[in-house]
Amino acid sequence: MSSDAMTIRAAGAAGRPWVEAVQDWITTVDHKRLGILYILYALLFLLIGGLEAIVIRIQLMRPHNDFVSPQVFNRMFTMHGTTMIFFVIMPVMFGFANYLVPLMIGARDMAFPRLNAFSFWLTAFGGLLLYFSFLGGSGLYGAGNAPDVGWWAYAPLTSRAFSPGHSADYWTIAVLVSGFGSIGTATNIIATILSMRCPGMTLSRMPLMAWMTLVMSGLVLISISPLSAAQIMLLVDRYLGGHFFDTQAGGSATLWMHFFWIFGHPEVYILVIPAFAFASEIIPVFSRKPIFGYPVMVAATVSIGFISMSVWAHHMFTIGMSAASNTFFVLTTMAIAVPTGIKIFNWLGTMWGGKIQFKTPMLFSIAFLFQFLIAGLTGVMLGTAPFNWQLSGSYFVVAHFHYVIVGAILFCIFGAIYYWYPKITGRMLNERLGKLHFWLFVVGFHLTFDPMHIPGVLGMPRRIYTYEPGRGWDSWNVIVSVGAFIQGIATLLFLANLVLSYFKGRKAGSDPWDAWTLEWSVSSPPPVYNFAVIPAVRSRRPLWDQKHPEDPDSRYE
Amino acid sequence: MSAITTPIAQTPGTWSLPYRSKVGMACLIIAESAIFTIFVVAYLYYAGKSMTGPTPREVLETPIFYTICLLSSSLTIHFASRLLERGSRGAFLGFWFLTILLGGLFLFGTGREWHRLIYGHGLTISTNLFGTTYYSLVGLHAFHVTVGLILLSAVFLFGLAGRVGREQSARVEVLSMYWHFVDGVWIVVFTVVYILGR
Numbered sequence: 001m002s003s004d005a006m007t008i009r010a011a012g013a014a015g016r017p018w019v020e021a022v023q024d025w026i027t028t029v030d031h032k033r034l035g036i037l038y039i040l041y042a043l044l045f046l047l048i049g050g051l052e053a054i055v056i057r058i059q060l061m062r063p064h065n066d067f068v069s070p071q072v073f074n075r076m077f078t079m080h081g082t083t084m085i086f087f088v089i090m091p092v093m094f095g096f097a098n099y100l101v102p103l104m105i106g107a108r109d110m111a112f113p114r115l116n117a118f119s120f121w122l123t124a125f126g127g128l129l130l131y132f133s134f135l136g137g138s139g140l141y142g143a144g145n146a147p148d149v150g151w152w153a154y155a156p157l158t159s160r161a162f163s164p165g166h167s168a169d170y171w172t173i174a175v176l177v178s179g180f181g182s183i184g185t186a187t188n189i190i191a192t193i194l195s196m197r198c199p200g201m202t203l204s205r206m207p208l209m210a211w212m213t214l215v216m217s218g219l220v221l222i223s224i225s226p227l228s229a230a231q232i233m234l235l236v237d238r239y240l241g242g243h244f245f246d247t248q249a250g251g252s253a254t255l256w257m258h259f260f261w262i263f264g265h266p267e268v269y270i271l272v273i274p275a276f277a278f279a280s281e282i283i284p285v286f287s288r289k290p291i292f293g294y295p296v297m298v299a300a301t302v303s304i305g306f307i308s309m310s311v312w313a314h315h316m317f318t319i320g321m322s323a324a325s326n327t328f329f330v331l332t333t334m335a336i337a338v339p340t341g342i343k344i345f346n347w348l349g350t351m352w353g354g355k356i357q358f359k360t361p362m363l364f365s366i367a368f369l370f371q372f373l374i375a376g377l378t379g380v381m382l383g384t385a386p387f388n389w390q391l392s393g394s395y396f397v398v399a400h401f402h403y404v405i406v407g408a409i410l411f412c413i414f415g416a417i418y419y420w421y422p423k424i425t426g427r428m429l430n431e432r433l434g435k436l437h438f439w440l441f442v443v444g445f446h447l448t449f450d451p452m453h454i455p456g457v458l459g460m461p462r463r464i465y466t467y468e469p470g471r472g473w474d475s476w477n478v479i480v481s482v483g484a485f486i487q488g489i490a491t492l493l494f495l496a497n498l499v500l501s502y503f504k505g506r507k508a509g510s511d512p513w514d515a516w517t518l519e520w521s522v523s524s525p526p527p528v529y530n531f532a533v534i535p536a537v538r539s540r541r542p543l544w545d546q547k548h549p550e551d552p553d554s555r556y557e
Numbered sequence: 558m559s560a561i562t563t564p565i566a567q568t569p570g571t572w573s574l575p576y577r578s579k580v581g582m583a584c585l586i587i588a589e590s591a592i593f594t595i596f597v598v599a600y601l602y603y604a605g606k607s608m609t610g611p612t613p614r615e616v617l618e619t620p621i622f623y624t625i626c627l628l629s630s631s632l633t634i635h636f637a638s639r640l641l642e643r644g645s646r647g648a649f650l651g652f653w654f655l656t657i658l659l660g661g662l663f664l665f666g667t668g669r670e671w672h673r674l675i676y677g678h679g680l681t682i683s684t685n686l687f688g689t690t691y692y693s694l695v696g697l698h699a700f701h702v703t704v705g706l707i708l709l710s711a712v713f714l715f716g717l718a719g720r721v722g723r724e725q726s727a728r729v730e731v732l733s734m735y736w737h738f739v740d741g742v743w744i745v746v747f748t749v750v751y752i753l754g755r
Contacts, residue, residue, distance in 0.1 A: 111577040187584035195577035221588040229595035236693055241683030244599060244693075250608045250686050259595060 035099025081151030106198025119184030126178030133170035147171035155245035223266035275412035287354030333383035360434035364415030371407030396456025427505030447483030623666030
């Protein structure tokens with residue numbers, strides 16, 4: 001009796017009991033809530049993955065350091081890579097796609113809301129499974145712990161002989177499960193974009209974000225599945241005694257490399273195309289101009305999608321392929337620089353002559369432009385087979401791909417969070433803290449990843465847990481580690497900003513940036529049903545038309 | 558300047574988009590095709606590379622009859638969904654059941670072949686590379702047939718209960734897309750395993 005009375009009072013006082021709220025979030029099929037879950041989940045793993053990076057950098061700060069053992073070091077870089085790719089960036093991209101795409105195309109929800117929830121929970125449990133390996137990885141053999149095979153898990157390292165216990169299985173199954181989640185979400189996004197657009201929202205009027213998410217989802221379908229297939233083969237090898245990657249019985253370790261990179265290279269574009277999408281939404285709004293060359297942007301995105309599937313073996317120049325394959329993969333790699341260059345020019349063309357407002361989202365986008373250019377240039381260098389033979393497997397490569405993943409992708413994610421946080425929560429992020437976060441992060445980033453190229457050129461191999469003094473790597477490694485700490489502090493500042501602004505931030509209103517896409521036409525946060533009346537669209541900037549009935553875009557399209 | 562006021566196509570009659578379940582199934586088929594492609598590549602890459610016997614030439618027998626069963630089930634499911642569209646539910650159920658029967662027969666054929674290979678020739682998934690790639694590829698396909706049969710049977714049971722009518726024909730069509738895909742994959746697997754791989 002008394003407990004009943006208490007529940008009723010609690011319900012009256014604070015709205016509803018907290019268990020009910022938790023249950024609402026767990027059983028939700030609402031695309032906005034699932035989007036938020038994806039993003040929060042990714043931020044949690046960003047913290048964990050970042051912590052692993054800090055452990056790596058402390059260990060490498062000086063020669064002959066013994067902060068962690070070689071075994072733990074191997075686990076740290078494996079978990080860092082796997083976490084950041086599969087459980088930070090992909091979920092964050094799916095989170096934004098989930099939240100924004102239905103709002104941008106004027107839809108009530110995703111095409112398959114329950115599949116959406118199912119995919120999220122697959123991804124979430126995949127991540128939990130990966131981290132459960134710290135506890136359960138020993139298995140019956142009492143050997144191994146977290147996976148330590150590197151994020152690409154080359155054969156024969158993953159065979160029973162070299163990975164006893166269950167650590168490699170945790171890696172395989174965690175990534176396999178989250179891969180199924182990714183395929184589910186990609187299916188959902190494609191069906192949503194093709195079948196749920198509001199009247200008038202033709203393909204050529206969709207926001208670029210929707211276009212790029214569409215291309216990214218197509219890439220997920222075609223390139224995550226080969227990884228799933230290869231992982232099924234690996235499980236057959238490990239559990240049923242198969243010989244796919246067993247060189248003793250005629251199997252091939254090279255075949256795993258091919259299968260992995262057939263996934264692995266398009267994966268880079270799966271991650272970076274949504275980053276392009278964020279930049280393509282943010283840069284026009286803060287330049288006060290429509291995007292420059294919309295059709296060309298779409299064409300460039302689609303061609304990046306196609307070309308990205310024929311470049312994978314540039315990760316494998318050093319294994320000794322034929323001259324013909326080397327030439328083919330060099331040429332395709334060079335070719336992909338063309339549509340990417342077109343995009344950079346289009347973003348610059350958007351800013352050219354615009355009234356640029358240097359708000360935090362825009363700052364991150366501008367930094368993205370510069371850093372992505374440099375990352376692309378070192379990419380072209382590494383795509384040249386002879387140069388690659390010299391530097392493959394060195395810190396130059398590590399510096400290059402962190403320039404892409406941090407310098408381009410993570411910067412865009414930060415920009416996107418600053419840009420859409422007001423829509424999602426109804427409150428602005430603190431601009432002063434945001435600017436501090438930006439400048440600290442830029443300084444930390446460049447302190448880490450600019451000097452990191454140099455020990456690579458000087459011959460420092462990646463994935464070594466320590467090194468001899470006096471090879472000219474010492475001071476560079478100190479600088480790199482200091483930069484990593486600064487990035488860590490900046491990230492904590494950012495998380496603090498997220499929390500503080502949620503409670504104390506300025507009220508945002510429905511359209512704080514004076515933007516042009518449909519998500520800004522509804523209140524912040526948007527109502528559960530998104531649109532009271534399904535909108536009808538006449539141009540690429542429906543909100544501009546609404547705000548400027550005397551000079552609508554539809555007149556010029 | 559009348560261009561501004563030109564109404565765009567926004568009446569429900571003229572604004573039509575593809576059926577979302579069809580798009581979803583097409584996406585699934587694309588992803589599955591990529592998975593099968595990798596398994597087929599592995600099969601072809603390892604063909605003839607086994608270090609011990611038995612070899613495909615020694616032990617494989619071409620399953621012509623069961624292949625005909627599976628391929629003709631594509632026809633029967635096509636007729637079934639056409640009939641449902643026209644509203645003849647009894648004929649639909651008949652052809653639907655025939656589809657399940659033919660699919661089940663195919664699965665039985667696979668089972669018999671596996672039984673013969675395992676007990677007659679001692680070929681298991683861990684015997685050699687041929688065993689590994691053969692059971693994985695054919696097994697992956699058989700798994701898809703099994704899933705298909707479960708789904709088809711569910712529809713059949715609903716049909717017996719009188720719950721499948723013309724208004725469900727679009728959904729039934731989606732399931733038949735999947736079944737056609739499974740059949741199409743078998744043509745590839747058959748070619749690779751029983752013709753090229755020998």
